[in-house]
Every structure is written in structure tokens, then in C-alpha cells.
Amino acid sequence: DAKTTQPTSMDCAEGRAANLPCNHSTISGNEYVYWYRQIHSQGPQYIIHGLKNNETNEMASLIITEDRKSSTLILPHATLRDTAVYYCIVRPLGSWGKLQFGAGTQVVVTP
Amino acid sequence: NAGVMQNPRHLVRRRGQEARLRCSPMKGHSHVYWYRQLPEEGLKFMVYLQKENIIDESGMPKERFSAEFPKEGPSILRIQQVVRGDSAAYFCASSSGQATGELFFGEGSRLTVL
Numbered sequence: 598d599a600k601t602t603q604p605t606s607m608d609c610a611e612g613r614a615a616n617l618p619c620n621h622s623t624i625s626g627n628e629y630v631y632w633y634r635q636i637h638s639q640g641p642q643y644i645i646h647g648l649k650n651n652e653t654n655e656m657a658s659l660i661i662t663e664d665r666k667s668s669t670l671i672l673p674h675a676t677l678r679d680t681a682v683y684y685c686i687v688r689p690l691g692s693w694g695k696l697q698f699g700a701g702t703q704v705v706v707t708p
Numbered sequence: 709n710a711g712v713m714q715n716p717r718h719l720v721r722r723r724g725q726e727a728r729l730r731c732s733p734m735k736g737h738s739h740v741y742w743y744r745q746l747p748e749e750g751l752k753f754m755v756y757l758q759k760e761n762i763i764d765e766s767g768m769p770k771e772r773f774s775a776e777f778p779k780e781g782p783s784i785l786r787i788q789q790v791v792r793g794d795s796a797a798y799f800c801a802s803s804s805g806q807a808t809g810e811l812f813f814g815e816g817s818r819l820t821v822l
Binding site (some may be wrong): 629631636638639640641642643646684686688689693694696697698699700702 | 738739741743750751752753756763767789791796797799801803804805808810811812813814
């Protein structure tokens with residue numbers, strides 16, 4: 598499976614947009630990009646996923662570059678409750694629920 | 709609450725005892741996954757089960773660990789003869805089984821081995 602690279606940590610001011618980058622330069626054509634987050638001591642929470650088109654839902658937007666080698670998760674208006682570890686995961690079609698979680702990005706939203 | 713239910717939330721065992729962790733998937737889901745998160749580490753896939761079948765157990769330690777998902781009742785992750793290194797948070801997730809369907813995780817069971 599393709600590996601992902603994310604910054605270790607980042608800070609974001611409350612109310613501002615948080616842009617979380619992810620590199621997945623070895624991604625193949627049948628692999629999706631998924632984002633999950635884990636708020637301290639809780640179970641991971643699904644955020645969004647995409648293949649090659651940009652995606653938006655009530656939580657976030659996902660921007661995937663045309664060559665699909667990187668992507669950005671955007672939290673449009675960060676709140677204190679968005680403080681969490683964010684995981685970018687590449688998931689092959691047919692891999693079912695076997696997700697490879699890396700270290701993720703620790704996002705701290707400050708007042 | 710229609711989410712993934714795990715119990716117990718916290719479990720303390722002494723070395724050599726057995727630990728049993730239970731997971732009830734979301735309503736309508738028949739695919740269950742177990743993940744382990746060691747202290748200060750990331751989540752690692754352990755096993756994937758469908759009703760009465762183990763589909764992928766490539767992440768399960770070869771000894772002392774077993775999992776089942778019977779026709780009736782919750783999925784069980786069983787750890788025999790626990791050691792201190794088994795202390796971790798164990799998360800269960802469920803899905804509908806669609807190829808790109810998202811996983812819904814429970815709140816985890818935290819095992820402490822004394």
C-alpha cells in the first residue's frame with residue numbers, strides 16, 4: 598500500500614481555516630485517500646475520502662492534486678473541538694477495513 | 709445509541725489472566741475489525757471478521773490472541789495469559805462491507821496488565 602507523509606504537528610487559530618497537507622507520491626490508480634481523526638482517548642472518526650475529484654461534506658473539504666501525489670484536508674472554520682490527531686490514509690479498492698494508520702498530524706486549535 | 713459498542717471500557721488484569729473484549733457493530737453492519745493502539749503509538753490493524761468467518765488476521769499476534777464473531781452476539785477479542793506488553797487500547801470498527809465504505813469506530817477498551 599502507498600505510504601503517506603504528514604507534518605508532525607500544526608497549530609491553528611480558532612475560527613480560521615486549517616489546511617492539513619499529506620503527501621502520497623506512490624499512490625496508484627485504484628487507491629483512495631481517506632482522512633480520519635482521533636480526539637484524545639476516543640475512537641477514530643471518519644472525516645472524508647476521495648479518489649481524484651475534490652470532495653466536500655459537512656465536516657471538511659478534500660483537495661487532491663491533479664497528479665494525485667498529494668492532498669490537503671481543509672477544516673473551514675476550526676473550533677477548539679477540532680483539536681485532534683488527523684490521519685491521512687491511502688486505501689486500495691478492495692482492502693475493506695484494513696487501514697494503515699501512520700503517526701498523523703497533531704492539530705491544536707488555540708483560542 | 710446505534711453506534712459501535714465496546715465493553716468493557718476499562719479492564720485491569722494481572723499477568724497470566726485472560727482478557728475478553730466485546731464489540732457490537734452498528735446496526736446493519738456485518739463486518740468487524742479490531743485495531744490495537746499501544747501507548748504513544750499509532751493504531752495497528754489486527755483482524756477482520758464477518759459473521760462466523762475470519763477474513764484477514766494478518767495483524768494478530770501468533771500466540772495468545774484470538775477473535776471470533778459468532779452468528780449471534782458480539783465479536784470477541786480474547787487474549788490469553790496476558791503480559792504487560794498487552795496493555796493498550798483496543799478499538800473495534802464496523803462497516804457495511806462496501807468496498808469504499810467508511811469504518812465506524814467504537815470508543816475502545818483500555819486494557820491494563822499489572
